[in-house]
Amino acid sequence: MAPLPFGRLDGRRAFVSGGARGIGAAIVRSFAGAGARVVIADLDVAAASELARETGADVAGLDVSDATAVQAVMAQDGPFDIVVNNAGIDQHAFFTDTTAEDWARLIAVNLTSVLACTHAALPAMQAARFGRIINVTSEAARLGSKGGAVYSAAKGGVISFTRSIARENARFGITANAIAPGPIRTPMLEQAVAKGGDKILQAMTGATLLGRLGEPEEVAAAALFLASDQAAYITGETLGVSGGMGIGG
Ligand code: NAD
Numbered sequence: 001m002a003p004l005p006f007g008r009l010d011g012r013r014a015f016v017s018g019g020a021r022g023i024g025a026a027i028v029r030s031f032a033g034a035g036a037r038v039v040i041a042d043l044d045v046a047a048a049s050e051l052a053r054e055t056g057a058d059v060a061g062l063d064v065s066d067a068t069a070v071q072a073v074m075a076q077d078g079p080f081d082i083v084v085n086n087a088g089i090d091q092h093a094f095f096t097d098t099t100a101e102d103w104a105r106l107i108a109v110n111l112t113s114v115l116a117c118t119h120a121a122l123p124a125m126q127a128a129r130f131g132r133i134i135n136v137t138s139e140a141a142r143l144g145s146k147g148g149a150v151y152s153a154a155k156g157g158v159i160s161f162t163r164s165i166a167r168e169n170a171r172f173g174i175t176a177n178a179i180a181p182g183p184i185r186t187p188m189l190e191q192a193v194a195k196g197g198d199k200i201l202q203a204m205t206g207a208t209l210l211g212r213l214g215e216p217e218e219v220a221a222a223a224l225f226l227a228s229d230q231a232a233y234i235t236g237e238t239l240g241v242s243g244g245m246g247i248g249g
Pocket of ligand 1: 017018019020021022023024041042043044062063064065086087088089090109113136137138139180181182183184185186187188189
C-alpha cells in the first residue's frame with residue numbers, strides 16, 4: 001500500500017480517549033480534519049457529542065479505566081488503526097497528604113486505562129499488520145513533580161509500557177510512542193491554576209525554555225505526525241511537547 005501523503009489519515013479509524021476536551025479534543029479535530037474516522041471515548045458524553053457534531057466523529061461514553069467497558073466498545077466500534085490513550089486526571093497534593101483511594105484512582109485513570117485500551121485494540125492491529133499506539137504521558141513522568149508524585153509515577157509507567165509494547169509489536173508493523181506534554185492550556189491546567197493561583201502559572205511557564213504555556217493544537221500536531229505513515233520508523237520513543245522543559249536547566 002502506498003503511504004498516505006504527509007499529514008493525511010484518510011480511511012484510518014482512530015480511537016481517542018479523553019477526546020471530549022483539552023488535548024484530546026484538539027487531537028480529534030486534527031485527525032478528523034486529516035480524513036480519519038474518529039471515535040471519541042470519554043466520560044463526558046455531552047461535551048463529546050458536541051465535538052462529534054462539529055467533526056463528524058462518533059462517541060463512546062465510558063470510563064476507560066474499566067477494562068470490560070473498553071473491551072465492549074472496541075468490539076462494537078473497532079477495529080482501530082490508531083489508538084490515542086490521552087485520558088488522564090491529576091492531583092495537587094504532597095504525597096503525605098494523599099490516600100490509598102487517591103493512588104488507586106490516579107493509577108486507574110492514568111495507567112490502567114492505557115493497558116485496557118491497548119490490550120483491547122492490539123489483536124486486530126496484529127491481524128492487520130498495522131497499528132499506531134500513541135500514549136499521552138507528561139514531562140512530570142521524566143522530571144518528577146512536587147505535589148504530584150502519584151500522577152508522575154503513573155505517567156512514568158506509561159513510558160515504560162510504551163517501550164514494551166513497541167518491542168513486542170514491531171514485528172506486526174505496529175508502532176508505540178508516547179508524547180510528554182509540558183504545561184498546556186486546557187481545562188485540567190486551568191483547574192490547577194484556579195486552585196493554586198498565579199504562582200503555579202508562573203512556576204509552570206518558568207520551567208519551560210520558551211517561557212509560555214503550550215496550546216492543545218501543538219500536542220495534536222505531534223500526535224498527527226506519530227499517527228502518520230511518515231512516522232513508520234519511529235517507535236518506543238517519548239516526544240516532549242513542552243517548550244524545552246524536558247531537557248532540564
Ligand atoms: P482535561 O482534564 O482538560 O481533559 C481530559 C479529558 O479526559 C476530559 O474530557 C475527561 O472527561 C476525560 N476523562 C478523564 N477521565 C476519564 C476516564 N476515566 N474515562 C474516559 N474519559 C476520561 O485534560 P488535558 O489537559 O487535556 O490532558 C489530556 C492528557 O494530557 C492527560 O493524560 C494529562 O495527564 C496529560 N497532560 C496534560 C498536561 C496539561 O498541562 N494540560 C500536561 C502534561 C500531561
